[in-house]
Amino acid sequence: MATVSFAGTTRYYAGNPVPAVDGLDLEVADGEFLVLVGPSGCGKSTTLRMLAGLEGVDGGTIHIGERDVTDLPPKERDIAMVFQNYALYPHMTVGENIGFHLKIAKMAKSERESRVREAAALLGLTDYLDRKPAKLSGGQRQRVAMGRAIVRSPQVFCMDEPLSNLDAKLRVQTRTQIASLQRRLGVTTIYVTHDQVEAMTMGDRVAVLKDGLLQQCDTPIGLFGKPANLFVAGFIGSPAMNLIVGTVSGESAEVDGSAIPLTPAQRAALTSEAVVVGVRPEGWEIKAPGDGIPATVEVVEELGSDQYLYCSTSTSRVSVDGGAPEPIAVRAPGMSPWQRGEKLGLVPVPGAVHLFDAATGARLPD
Amino acid sequence: MTSTVDERLGGPVRKPPRKPKPAPTARGFSPLRALGMAVVWLFTALNVLVLYWLVMAAFKSPIEIFTKPFALPSYWIERGQAFRNLAYAWNNAGFGRAFVITVVLVAVSSVAIVLLAAPAAYALTRLGVRGANGLTNFVAIGMGIPFQTVVIPLFIGMAELDLTNNLFGLFLIYVALSLPFTVFLLTGFFRSLPDELEEAAAIDGASPARTFFTIMLPLARGGLITALILNAIGLWNETLLSIVFLNENANFTLARALFAFNSAASYQSEYGGLVAGVAIVVLPMLVLYVLLARRIITGLTLGAGK
Structure with missing residues (x-):
C-alpha cells in the first residue's frame, strides 16, 4: 500500500516537439482508485506506462510512497499491471501465468501454489488453473490477467483499459467486480480508460487529460457538477x-x-x-x-x-x-x-x- | 411468427445442404482462377511424377529404366531381390558411413545455426539496440552474396588454418554461410510477437535473458523449427562445398559420396543402383518435411491477446 505522486512529470516521444505528457502534477492517496480518462492521444496510457517503468521519464519525478522510482526498472517498483489485451503467456497454463512472478521471486513451491489458488478462488478461476489461455473466454482471460496482478499483493495496480476487449454486458459486470475487489484489497490503483462512464462509475477520483495536460482531477460528482473548463464540461x-x-x-x-x-x-x-x-x-x-x-x-x-x-x-x-x-x-x-x-x-x-x-x-x- | 424450440424439435427433420453454398464472391468462372488452378495442379503433378519415377526406378534394372520408364518394376522383384539396387548403392557408395556423418553434421550445424541466430535476431528486433535496423540490413546483405563466389578465397583461408578436408572446418563454413538467412528469417518472426508479453514479463520481474528463454523462445518455437528444417534440408543437399572441401572417402557426406558414386556407377552402367543412391539421399528429407510441415505452419501466439 502506498501513495503515488507525479511531480512535473514530462514525456517526449522521438520526433515530436510536443510532449505526450506535459508537467503532470498528481497526488494519489493510499488505497485510492484513480481513473485517468481522456480522448485517444491525450497521454493517459503514457502516464500509466511511466509509472510502470515501461516508458522513460524526460522531466520531473514519480514517487511510490517515499521511494523515488523515476529511474527504477519495472521489477523494482513493486507494481502489477493489467494490459488491454491481457498479455497472458500463451504457452503457460492459467496457474503458471498467475504464479510467474512468484516463481521468479523464488518463492517456495508450496507457498506459491497456495497463493495462486487463493487468487484463483477470489476470481472464480479454480476450475481453469490447468488450462491454457487459448481455451478461455474473453472474460476468463481478463480475470486471469487480474489474478496475475492480485497474487503479487503489490503496492500499486496499473490497469490499462482492461475492459475494452469485453462485450458491453460483461464490461458492466466486470466493472463492478473490479471496483469492489479493489476496495476490498485496498491497493492503490491507477486505471486508464477512454470511456467516461467507466471513469465515473469506478473511480474515487477521476483525472481528465487532454493533449498531455491535466485538465481537472476531482471526484466524479465534482467533475460532473463543477467542470473546470469547457473541455471537461463537454467530455464528462x-x-x-x-x-x-x-x-x-x-x-x-x-x-x-x-x-x-x-x-x-x-x-x-x-x-x-x-x-x-x-x-x-x-x-x-x-x-x-x-x-x-x-x-x-x-x-x-x-x-x-x-x-x-x-x-x-x-x-x-x-x-x-x-x-x-x-x-x-x-x-x-x-x-x-x-x-x-x-x-x-x-x-x-x-x-x-x-x-x-x-x-x-x-x-x-x- | 417465430417457432419455439418444441415446434422445431417436433416438426419435420430439416436437412442441411450437403455442401454449404459458397459466398457470392467465390462463385462463377474467373479466368485468372482457372489459370492459377491449372498451374498449381500441373506443378504438383510434375513433382509427383518425378518422385514416382525416382522411387520406381530405384527398384528397376537399367533396361527397364530406359524402356519402360513409368511401368512398375518387375525384373528384380521376379528374381526375389527387390532391394538389390538399394543394397548395391549402400554397399558400393560408402553410404553407411556417409549417412552417419551427414546426419551428425547436418543436425549439429542446424542446431548451432539456430542457437546463434535466435539470440542475435532477438537482440536485433526486441532489445532496442542502437543501430539495430542498420545491423539487420547488414546481416541481410550476406544473403545477397552467392557462396559460390567466395569458395576460392574461403578454401585458401581454411587451408591456412589447416581446416580443409576436415568435417569441423565444413561445420564452421556451413554455420557461417547459413547465419545471414536464418537471422533474417527469425528477425521477421520475433518482430511479429506482441510487445505486451515482454512488458508483462518485465513487470513480473523477469530479466531480459529469462524473458528470452521462458517467454519469447517458446512462442517463437514455430519460427525456430522452420529455421531448423530449412537449414537441415539445405545442408543435407549441399554438394559444392563438400566437393571442394572434402577429399577423403572417410569424411564424405551423402551428397559428396553420391557425387563420387555417380561417376563409378555410370561407368558400370549401374543405373538402377545410381537411382537407388539418389533415393537414399533424397527421401529422408522428404519424410522429415512431411512429418513436420504442420509444425512449420502452425503459429503458437494463439490466445496471447484478445
Missing part, C-alpha cells in the same frame, strides 16, 4: 453538456433572447464579452413555444426510462472536439409524446447553468 456526461455561446450585456448573459444573470465576480473574471453557457440535457425545463429559447425537435431517442430530444435552435454552439456542433440535447421523461418537428421553448433550470469564459475556456466563479 452523456449525452454531452450543451455549450451555447452568449454575449454579455449589462448584468447578464444573453442567449437567443433569454437572459442569464451574472454575479459581479463572474463579470470580473470574464476576459471578453463572450461567455459560454453550459446546460446538461437534464438541466432544461421544457416550456411552450415563445417561452425561453425557441427550438424544434429533430430526433427523438426513446430509452424507456428517459427520452432524449435533439433540437435545432438558432443559437451558436461550441464543439469541444472540433467537429460540427451537435443539436441541443434535452432530457424528457420516458415515453413522453414528443414528435419530430414539434416546436418548444427551452429554459435552463436555475442552478443547472455552468458558465465559462469563451476566450480561455475556464469556468467562471460561482
Whole structure:
C-alpha cells in the first residue's frame, strides 16, 4: 500500500516537439482508485506506462510512497499491471501465468501454489488453473490477467483499459467486480480508460487529460457538477453538456433572447464579452413555444426510462472536439409524446447553468 | 411468427445442404482462377511424377529404366531381390558411413545455426539496440552474396588454418554461410510477437535473458523449427562445398559420396543402383518435411491477446 505522486512529470516521444505528457502534477492517496480518462492521444496510457517503468521519464519525478522510482526498472517498483489485451503467456497454463512472478521471486513451491489458488478462488478461476489461455473466454482471460496482478499483493495496480476487449454486458459486470475487489484489497490503483462512464462509475477520483495536460482531477460528482473548463464540461456526461455561446450585456448573459444573470465576480473574471453557457440535457425545463429559447425537435431517442430530444435552435454552439456542433440535447421523461418537428421553448433550470469564459475556456466563479 | 424450440424439435427433420453454398464472391468462372488452378495442379503433378519415377526406378534394372520408364518394376522383384539396387548403392557408395556423418553434421550445424541466430535476431528486433535496423540490413546483405563466389578465397583461408578436408572446418563454413538467412528469417518472426508479453514479463520481474528463454523462445518455437528444417534440408543437399572441401572417402557426406558414386556407377552402367543412391539421399528429407510441415505452419501466439 502506498501513495503515488507525479511531480512535473514530462514525456517526449522521438520526433515530436510536443510532449505526450506535459508537467503532470498528481497526488494519489493510499488505497485510492484513480481513473485517468481522456480522448485517444491525450497521454493517459503514457502516464500509466511511466509509472510502470515501461516508458522513460524526460522531466520531473514519480514517487511510490517515499521511494523515488523515476529511474527504477519495472521489477523494482513493486507494481502489477493489467494490459488491454491481457498479455497472458500463451504457452503457460492459467496457474503458471498467475504464479510467474512468484516463481521468479523464488518463492517456495508450496507457498506459491497456495497463493495462486487463493487468487484463483477470489476470481472464480479454480476450475481453469490447468488450462491454457487459448481455451478461455474473453472474460476468463481478463480475470486471469487480474489474478496475475492480485497474487503479487503489490503496492500499486496499473490497469490499462482492461475492459475494452469485453462485450458491453460483461464490461458492466466486470466493472463492478473490479471496483469492489479493489476496495476490498485496498491497493492503490491507477486505471486508464477512454470511456467516461467507466471513469465515473469506478473511480474515487477521476483525472481528465487532454493533449498531455491535466485538465481537472476531482471526484466524479465534482467533475460532473463543477467542470473546470469547457473541455471537461463537454467530455464528462452523456449525452454531452450543451455549450451555447452568449454575449454579455449589462448584468447578464444573453442567449437567443433569454437572459442569464451574472454575479459581479463572474463579470470580473470574464476576459471578453463572450461567455459560454453550459446546460446538461437534464438541466432544461421544457416550456411552450415563445417561452425561453425557441427550438424544434429533430430526433427523438426513446430509452424507456428517459427520452432524449435533439433540437435545432438558432443559437451558436461550441464543439469541444472540433467537429460540427451537435443539436441541443434535452432530457424528457420516458415515453413522453414528443414528435419530430414539434416546436418548444427551452429554459435552463436555475442552478443547472455552468458558465465559462469563451476566450480561455475556464469556468467562471460561482 | 417465430417457432419455439418444441415446434422445431417436433416438426419435420430439416436437412442441411450437403455442401454449404459458397459466398457470392467465390462463385462463377474467373479466368485468372482457372489459370492459377491449372498451374498449381500441373506443378504438383510434375513433382509427383518425378518422385514416382525416382522411387520406381530405384527398384528397376537399367533396361527397364530406359524402356519402360513409368511401368512398375518387375525384373528384380521376379528374381526375389527387390532391394538389390538399394543394397548395391549402400554397399558400393560408402553410404553407411556417409549417412552417419551427414546426419551428425547436418543436425549439429542446424542446431548451432539456430542457437546463434535466435539470440542475435532477438537482440536485433526486441532489445532496442542502437543501430539495430542498420545491423539487420547488414546481416541481410550476406544473403545477397552467392557462396559460390567466395569458395576460392574461403578454401585458401581454411587451408591456412589447416581446416580443409576436415568435417569441423565444413561445420564452421556451413554455420557461417547459413547465419545471414536464418537471422533474417527469425528477425521477421520475433518482430511479429506482441510487445505486451515482454512488458508483462518485465513487470513480473523477469530479466531480459529469462524473458528470452521462458517467454519469447517458446512462442517463437514455430519460427525456430522452420529455421531448423530449412537449414537441415539445405545442408543435407549441399554438394559444392563438400566437393571442394572434402577429399577423403572417410569424411564424405551423402551428397559428396553420391557425387563420387555417380561417376563409378555410370561407368558400370549401374543405373538402377545410381537411382537407388539418389533415393537414399533424397527421401529422408522428404519424410522429415512431411512429418513436420504442420509444425512449420502452425503459429503458437494463439490466445496471447484478445
